[in-house]
Structure formats: structure tokens, C-alpha cells
Amino acid sequence: MSYRADKIRSLAGLNLDNKTTKGLQNLFKKTLKNGMHGLCFSPYEEGQKPGDQMTEEQIRRRMKIIKPYTKWIRSFSCTDGNEAIPRIAKEFGIKTLVGAWLGDDAEINKKEIDGLIKLAKDGYVDIAAVGNEVMYRGDLTEDELLGFMYQVKTAVPNIPMGYVDAYYEFSHRPRITEACDVILANCYPYWEGCSLEYSLLYMKDMYNQAVSAGNGKKVIITETGWPSYGEGLQGAHPSHENAIKYFINSQVWSDESDTEMFYFSSFDESWKIGSEGVVGAFWGLWDKDEKLKF
Numbered sequence: 001m002s003y004r005a006d007k008i009r010s011l012a013g014l015n016l017d018n019k020t021t022k023g024l025q026n027l028f029k030k031t032l033k034n035g036m037h038g039l040c041f042s043p044y045e046e047g048q049k050p051g052d053q054m055t056e057e058q059i060r061r062r063m064k065i066i067k068p069y070t071k072w073i074r075s076f077s078c079t080d081g082n083e084a085i086p087r088i089a090k091e092f093g094i095k096t097l098v099g100a101w102l103g104d105d106a107e108i109n110k111k112e113i114d115g116l117i118k119l120a121k122d123g124y125v126d127i128a129a130v131g132n133e134v135m136y137r138g139d140l141t142e143d144e145l146l147g148f149m150y151q152v153k154t155a156v157p158n159i160p161m162g163y164v165d166a167y168y169e170f171s172h173r174p175r176i177t178e179a180c181d182v183i184l185a186n187c188y189p190y191w192e193g194c195s196l197e198y199s200l201l202y203m204k205d206m207y208n209q210a211v212s213a214g215n216g217k218k219v220i221i222t223e224t225g226w227p228s229y230g231e232g233l234q235g236a237h238p239s240h241e242n243a244i245k246y247f248i249n250s251q252v253w254s255d256e257s258d259t260e261m262f263y264f265s266s267f268d269e270s271w272k273i274g275s276e277g278v279v280g281a282f283w284g285l286w287d288k289d290e291k292l293k294f
Helices: 001-013 020-033 056-069 085-092 106-121 142-155 174-179 196-214 240-255 270-276
Strands: 035-039 070-075 097-100 127-132 160-166 183-186 220-222 261-263
Touching: 020 056, 020 240, 035 160, 035 220, 035 240, 056 070, 056 085, 070 085, 070 261, 085 097, 097 106, 106 127, 106 142, 127 142, 142 160, 142 174, 160 174, 160 220, 174 196, 183 196, 196 240, 240 261
Parallel strands: 035 070, 035 261, 070 097, 097 127, 127 160, 160 183, 183 220, 220 261
Antiparallel strands: none
16 A cells, blocks of 8 residues: 555544454444543434423433443433433533524424523533524524524523534534534534545544634534444445444544544434434434444
8 A cells, every 4th residue: 555545544544444343343342431522312212203202211211321431412402301301411420512403483492592591500501502403404594593592692601602503504604603602513424425435534624624614613523423224325325334433433533633522323213214214213323222233
């Protein structure tokens, strides 16, 4: 292998091509045991979906499973039982990135923002995320989103506040970037059809674009991951082994570069088939029955 090819290979992560399935599983378990900065928390059991009321018992049970492996969790909503997630996380000694889910329903948006502010005032929020991919979906205008962001910033000025969206939105929307205390960027090589071989390189580039847009503000990767099953997307192929390899390489890079990253996701959730196709249900490190997949 040439020096240039060898350099590209090292930048692309560990060479896992010669690992047996058993070898990959052992390295996965070792990487998991070393711990993650953060994990996106999937609370919905089989048969549940957003809008359904969840119980504290199910949240507490899943929190107990992930506690040994992560310092932070990220939640996505402050209604329908999701508001218990940050409080229960604190019981387990886990830090919280708490999201208010904003969409095109003004009444729900008000409940979400009020819930986020209350949780923050009660001491359960370490970072507040006002909205998730709202610009990407087109649910609100920039001015509407900025109104919610400044409402939260005014109500709880001592809590770092940001907005979550695809990494490129922060260079496209400077007013939103300016309003953020911290840049919360989703970075998915898979959803842009990148092959696993170059996925880590691509993810680093996504992150660096957000860093450039942030002009010195802290950037946190709020979602990245790889599905273990489903249909492929251009050069990106879901599989058991590809999911393991992406997890290992992203975690090693996050640790070595001291980059704060929330892995997506903790548990498989079947309801996501509706919005993302079959692949949507298979992003978890644990399956829908709460068994470690790898």
C-alpha cells in the first residue's frame, strides 16, 4: 500500500476488514465497556409511537440498561411522559441534553417549550435543545424557531441552549447559528449514501463544516449511527457487521479527538418504519426487546 493510501486508511479509522465476526463482536463489547460520551435515548416499547403515553417504569428499566455505558443521554420531547426522562436520568447520575420537539402544531409547541423551561428551572437540564430538524422538515419559519429559542434563552439564561439540525443547516442559516450557545449537529454518512469504507472521513468533514459555521462555538454531534438491517442507500449498506464497524470507529475517534458525540440510538423502535422505511427500525445498539444486538 502506498503512503497516501495508507494515510487515507488511517484517517478512515481502524482497519477492521480482516476481523472475523467473533473478533468484531469482542471489539464492540470492549468499545462499549469503555463508555460513550452520549447516547440518544429511545423510550418507546413495541407497539408504542410518539403521542402515546409512556410510563416511568419503562423509562427507568431502559435507563438502568444503558447507565454503565454513557455519561449523557439525549431526549427528544417534553410531553407524553418524555418529561420524566431527564429526572430519571439524574437519579442514575447521567447528564442530560433535553429536547423540545417542535412541529406545525402551535398548541403542542407551547406545551413542549413550557415543559423544557420547567425542567430546566427544576435542575434537570444540562443542555437545552429547542427543536430537532425543524428547518430540514420545513415545519416552522426561521423567525418562528428563533422566537422559541430566545424564549428559552430568556427564561433560563444559565443553561446552554442550541438547536438540532443537519450539519449543513448551520452554514445556511447564520441567524439560527448566532442564536445558539452551542451548535447541535446531526451527522449521518449513511443518509448521504456514503460507503462504510469512507464513512468516518465523511462524518469528520460534516463535523468540521459545523465547526466552521459555528465561529468558535462548541459543536456537539447530536446524532450519528449506522443501521444493522434494511434497504441500502446508494453506496451505504445496512448490515450487522457494518453497524458494529461504524460504532467502533466513531467511538474511537470521539474519544481520541475529545469530540462530544451522541450515538443514535439506544434501542430499536419499530414505529420508525413508517417514516424512514424498514431501515428506520434498526438503529439501536439494543434490539426492541432490550437485548444487546452485537
